[in-house]
Amino acid sequence: MLQQVNGHILGSDAQTEEPLKGELQEFLDGETLLHQLDDLTKVNPVTLETVLRCLQARYTIDTFYTNAGCTLVALNPFKPVPQLYSPELMREYHTAPQPQKLKPHVFTVGEQTYRNVKSLIEPVNQSIVVSGESGAGKTWTSRCLMKFYAVVASSPVSWESYKVAERIEQRILNSNPVMEAFGNACTLRNNNSSRFGKFIQLQLNRAQQMTGAAVQTYLLEKTRVACQASSERNFHIFYQICKGASADERLQWHLPEGATFSWLPNPERTLEEDCFDVTREAMLHLGISTLTQNNIFKVLAGLLHLGNMQFADSEDEGQPCQLMDYATCAVSTSASLLWLPEDTLLETLRIRTIRAGKRQQQVFQKPCSRAECDTRRDCLAKLIYARLFDWLVSVINSSICADPNSWTAFIGLLDVYGFESFPDNSLEQLCINYANEKLQQHFVAHYLRAQQEEYAVEGLEWSFVNYQDNQGCLDLIEGSPISICSLINEECRLNRPSSAAQLQTRIETALAGSPCLGQNKLSWEPSFIVVHYAGPVSYHTAGLVEKNKDPIPPELTTLLQQSQDPLLKVLFPTNPKEKSQEEPSVQSRAPMLTVVSKFKASLEQLLQVLHSTTPHYIRCIKPNSQGQAQTFVREEVLSQLEACGLVETIHISAAGFPIRVSHQNFVERYSLLRRLRPRASPGPHGPSPAKAHSEGRPHTEETTLQLRLQDILHTLPAVTWSAATPGDPVEATPAPVHCGRTKVFMTDCMLQLLERGRTQVLGQCARCIQDGWRRHLRRKQGRQRRAAVLMQAATRSWLTRKRIQRLHTAATVIKRAWQRWRIRMASLASKELDGAEEKHLSGDLHSLSSTSLPPAQTRLLGAIIRLWPLGLVLANSATGVRGFQRQLVVWACLQLPSGRSSSYTVQTAQQDHAGVTSVRALPQGSIKFHCRKSPLRHADICPEPSPYSVTGFNQILLERHRLIQV
Numbered sequence: 026m027l028q029q030v031n032g033h034i035l036g037s038d039a040q041t042e043e044p045l046k047g048e049l050q051e052f053l054d055g056e057t058l059l060h061q062l063d064d065l066t067k068v069n070p071v072t073l074e075t076v077l078r079c080l081q082a083r084y085t086i087d088t089f090y091t092n093a094g095c096t097l098v099a100l101n102p103f104k105p106v107p108q109l110y111s112p113e114l115m116r117e118y119h120t121a122p123q124p125q126k127l128k129p130h131v132f133t134v135g136e137q138t139y140r141n142v143k144s145l146i147e148p149v150n151q152s153i154v155v156s157g158e159s160g161a162g163k164t165w166t167s168r169c170l171m172k173f174y175a176v177v178a179s180s181p182v183s184w185e186s187y188k189v190a191e192r193i194e195q196r197i198l199n200s201n202p203v204m205e206a207f208g209n210a211c212t213l214r215n216n217n218s219s220r221f222g223k224f225i226q227l228q229l230n231r232a233q234q235m236t237g238a239a240v241q242t243y244l245l246e247k248t249r250v251a252c253q254a255s256s257e258r259n260f261h262i263f264y265q266i267c268k269g270a271s272a273d274e275r276l277q278w279h280l281p282e283g284a285t286f287s288w289l290p291n292p293e294r295t296l297e298e299d300c301f302d303v304t305r306e307a308m309l310h311l312g313i314s315t316l317t318q319n320n321i322f323k324v325l326a327g328l329l330h331l332g333n334m335q336f337a338d339s340e341d342e343g344q345p346c347q348l349m350d351y352a353t354c355a356v357s358t359s360a361s362l363l364w365l366p367e368d369t370l371l372e373t374l375r376i377r378t379i380r381a382g383k384r385q386q387q388v389f390q391k392p393c394s395r396a397e398c399d400t401r402r403d404c405l406a407k408l409i410y411a412r413l414f415d416w417l418v419s420v421i422n423s424s425i426c427a428d429p430n431s432w433t434a435f436i437g438l439l440d441v442y443g444f445e446s447f448p449d450n451s452l453e454q455l456c457i458n459y460a461n462e463k464l465q466q467h468f469v470a471h472y473l474r475a476q477q478e479e480y481a482v483e484g485l486e487w488s489f490v491n492y493q494d495n496q497g498c499l500d501l502i503e504g505s506p507i508s509i510c511s512l513i514n515e516e517c518r519l520n521r522p523s524s525a526a527q528l529q530t531r532i533e534t535a536l537a538g539s540p541c542l543g544q545n546k547l548s549w550e551p552s553f554i555v556v557h558y559a560g561p562v563s564y565h566t567a568g569l570v571e572k573n574k575d576p577i578p579p580e581l582t583t584l585l586q587q588s589q590d591p592l593l594k595v596l597f598p599t600n601p602k603e604k605s606q607e608e609p610s611v612q613s614r615a616p617m618l619t620v621v622s623k624f625k626a627s628l629e630q631l632l633q634v635l636h637s638t639t640p641h642y643i644r645c646i647k648p649n650s651q652g653q654a655q656t657f658v659r660e661e662v663l664s665q666l667e668a669c670g671l672v673e674t675i676h677i678s679a680a681g682f683p684i685r686v687s688h689q690n691f692v693e694r695y696s697l698l699r700r701l702r703p704r705a706s707p708g709p710h711g712p713s714p715a716k717a718h719s720e721g722r723p724h725t726e727e728t729t730l731q732l733r734l735q736d737i738l739h740t741l742p743a744v745t746w747s748a749a750t751p752g753d754p755v756e757a758t759p760a761p762v763h764c765g766r767t768k769v770f771m772t773d774c775m776l777q778l779l780e781r782g783r784t785q786v787l788g789q790c791a792r793c794i795q796d797g798w799r800r801h802l803r804r805k806q807g808r809q810r811r812a813a814v815l816m817q818a819a820t821r822s823w824l825t826r827k828r829i830q831r832l833h834t835a836a837t838v839i840k841r842a843w844q845r846w847r848i849r850m851a852s853l854a855s856k857e858l859d860g861a862e863e864k865h866l867s868g869d870l871h872s873l874s875s876t877s878l879p880p881a882q883t884r885l886l887g888a889i890i891r892l893w894p895l896g897l898v899l900a901n902s903a904t905g906v907r908g909f910q911r912q913l914v915v916w917a918c919l920q921l922p923s924g925r926s927s928s929y930t931v932q933t934a935q936q937d938h939a940g941v942t943s944v945r946a947l948p949q950g951s952i953k954f955h956c957r958k959s960p961l962r963h964a965d966i967c968p969e970p971s972p973y974s975v976t977g978f979n980q981i982l983l984e985r986h987r988l989i990q991v
């Protein structure tokens with residue numbers, strides 16, 4: 026459950042703020058949550074989006090009031106919030122040393138204005154402009170303010186003066202129900218909609234006590250008496266008398282229970298405003314006697330019966346229209362209630378009097394058509410009601426108004442209709458929007474002044490804010506000599522028949538140069554568009570001139586002057602001095618008094634009053650059109666912000682410096698921009714101010730901050746230049762930044778530049794980090810690669826060593842085995858040969874040398890035997906020795922005994938040149954052979970010592986199918 030009301034009671038479970046978008050938004054918002062921002066101009070940046078979000082956040086936690094610079098924005102809670110308007114709270118605001126430091130409230134505005142009056146600083150008089158669309162809470166707010174002043178502006182010294190003050194306050198407060206009963210009605214947008222504008226002047230004496238008040242009204246919607254839109258109602262007072270009259274009164278006023286009236290639609294709807302007793306009580310307090318009251322209600326009843334007078338179409342144009350059968354009774358009742366002669370009433374409504382001739386002496390009478398009869402009837406009712414309303418206002422004024430000598434200052438409350446734009450807009454909307462344009466101009470001037478003051482406080486110059494106000498639009502509406510108002514008035518004055526299309530053409534042609542005038546090309550109906558500050562509005566020209574004339578046939582006034590009713594006698598005096606202004610004087614050369622001209626005059630008068638006061642603004646906003654509590658429709662609020670000029674205020678802010686950042690925040694965020702300054706040259710400003718200033722100065726926190734700030738500000742040209750692109754020269758122009766006493770002021774555009782510079786620096790930093798990281802990675806990878814190579818090399822060498830060791834071991838094993846085998850073979854051979862070989866060989870050699878061989882041959886044989894390896898090579902070579910020579914060589918090589926060729930065979934290849942193919946030993950026993958140094962690869966095979974072996978040395982010593990070169 027929400028505990029907080031307008032931020033006065035903090036709840037523990039207040040709704041949490043939705044996350045802000047983006048890191049920049051966070052920076053601009055600082056630490057503050059949106060709903061904690063009491064001033065809309067403090068949202069950063071001041072845009073519609075942020076303003077809307079702030080209002081919504083506050084509305085969600087039942088905080089209905091927010092400041093917007095010099096304006097108070099009041100959101101309609103659409104639910105009773107009694108503690109928000111309690112007398113205790115009023116006193117809290119009244120007694121607070123600085124009420125503006127309390128939560129924003131309508132009482133803050135009330136108290137501020139009151140203190141301004143007390144301060145006696147010129148202008149002493151104050152005004153509070155309460156605006157907003159229908160149902161936004163203007164009347165409520167005005168009532169609140171009046172109650173506030175009734176409490177705070179009454180501290181009389183004596184009991185007697187206290188009684189007087191109380192009586193006056195009561196009267197002032199009582200004027201509200203009376204004015205609301207007669208001037209308010211139930212509309213589609215508000216059950217208690219004020220159908221008039223009002224300016225209430227609360228008069229204060231020298232002791233700032235309320236001594237009286239005065240009310241001025243504007244543009245009562247009198248057509249509502251005779252014509253109500255569907256689902257809407259007539260003024261409350263008609264329903265009050267029909268529902269609240271006693272039996273006696275019903276008889277007197279001819280209002281029997283259940284009677285129906287065509288001017289009383291939707292009577293079944295019961296509203297709290299239908300309280301007749303409250304109105305009567307208030308009237309009594311205002312000094313309106315019961316007798317007069319009865320008279321008033323009788324006249325109002327007469328109007329209701331007048332509305333039931335229905336005419337039938339006349340078959341003969343020369344004859345007046347007849348009444349419908351059921352309406353005859355209504356004529357007599359109405360005539361009796363209005364105390365008018367019945368025949369005269371009927372005749373005046375049905376027959377028109379035309380005066381002609383130089384002195385208007387010739388008088389013609391012409392029966393009216395049915396439509397004309399209806400118009401005249403409605404006109405009669407409107408005339409009576411408007412005069413009655415004005416009279417009531419004057420009575421209220423005479424009751425509450427203080428003696429002019431008794432008051433010295435005033436606080437004015439202006440409750441005006443807000444800007445209106447409907448699908449079908451006419452003269453009423455033109456007047457309302459014209460008034461809003463005037464007030465907007467006044468507001469803008471005041472707001473700019475307030476901004477100027479803020480800049481002055483921060484030590485900034487004002488001259489750089491260039492803002493165009495809405496003078497162009499005002500020139501179009503009211504300018505001289507030609508404007509929309511003057512053209513419509515001209516049409517009325519000339520009284521010439523002109524169509525709506527002709528009026529449109531005239532306006533378009535005469536005001537073609539105005540930038541605020543537009544054409545509605547999509548509309549079938551003749552119209553023109555005025556581009557107001559709150560948006561364009563299309564006005565239909567049909568009926569504009571007639572409405573502006575607001576013609577009142579003189580016969581009607583004459584008729585009412587014949588009435589014997591005391592009230593009507595007052596309202597329509599016969600005294601020629603008090604001749605009604607409505608009666609057009611054909612002869613008179615004076616400008617015709619039209620609706621527009623009267624409205625313009627009263628508006629100018631009002632603005633004169635406003636100009637002479639210090640204005641305060643309260644903008645009432647309706648969070649939704651259904652009147653539901655806790656419902657915030659952003660689109661509807663947005664259109665109201667536009668209409669009440671808050672958007673314009675935001676634009677003005679944008680024309681100045683919408684971005685305001687505290688020095689601390691600015692330095693923290695943009696310190697890194699200093700990197701953008703070229704290192705070589707310190708720029709046009711000389712050396713870095715931080716350095717320049719730092720010399721010889723003690724460093725407090727503040728001065729350090731200032732120096733760093735100045736340092737950043739000196740980098741701005743570099744930021745601007747770095748942001749400039751060749752094709753975008755606008756970017757190169759420096760956007761203004763102003764350093765105030767506590768904040769840095771800048772435009773949106775400058776913020777973008779700074780952000781771009783910051784992104785650039787961050788980009789550079791990121792690149793720097795990336796480069797460093799890549800370098801680091803490369804170095805790391807290089808180190809890793811080198812280590813891997815080292816490890817691979819070590820591993821490979823270790824593996825190789827291992828392998829070589831293995832091979833070495835194997836070789837050793839083989840060598841040992843070989844040696845063992847050789848030894849064994851040698852021993853075997855030595856056993857087998859029994860030493861014969863030595864003998865045999867020596868014998869052979871000896872025999873060779875001692876026998877028949879000549880010594881030369883013996884030497885040759887010895888040489889051959891010694892050079893057996895060479896011989897073997899020769900034997901194997903493809904060329905060289907052949908046939909027996911080859912065999913001989915082999916024998917010699919093998920050191921085989923040449924004389925025992927039978928014990929072995931040497932085979933050579935078929936072709937002689939193929940070399941030796943096999944050397945075979947003969948079976949064991951038949952040869953005793955020992956080859957000590959056999960060059961043949963397979964000759965080292967160990968003979969199998971098995972008993973089954975039959976071969977012994979019967980081995981193939983060399984066998985090859987293909988010759989290899991040995």
Ligand SMILES: Nc1ncnc2c1ncn2[C@@H]1O[C@H](COP(=O)(O)OP(=O)(O)OP(=O)(O)O)[C@@H](O)[C@H]1O
Pocket residue numbers: 101102103104105106157158159160161162163164165166215217218219220442645
């Ligand atoms: N501060 C408030 N607290 C509670 N209810 C409010 C408040 N302000 C307005 N309302 C509600 O909104 C309704 C409309 O308010 P109000 O009549 O003041 O609107 P308005 O702007 O004067 O409309 P109009 O222009 O039609 O007269 C009120 O009847 C009331 O119910």
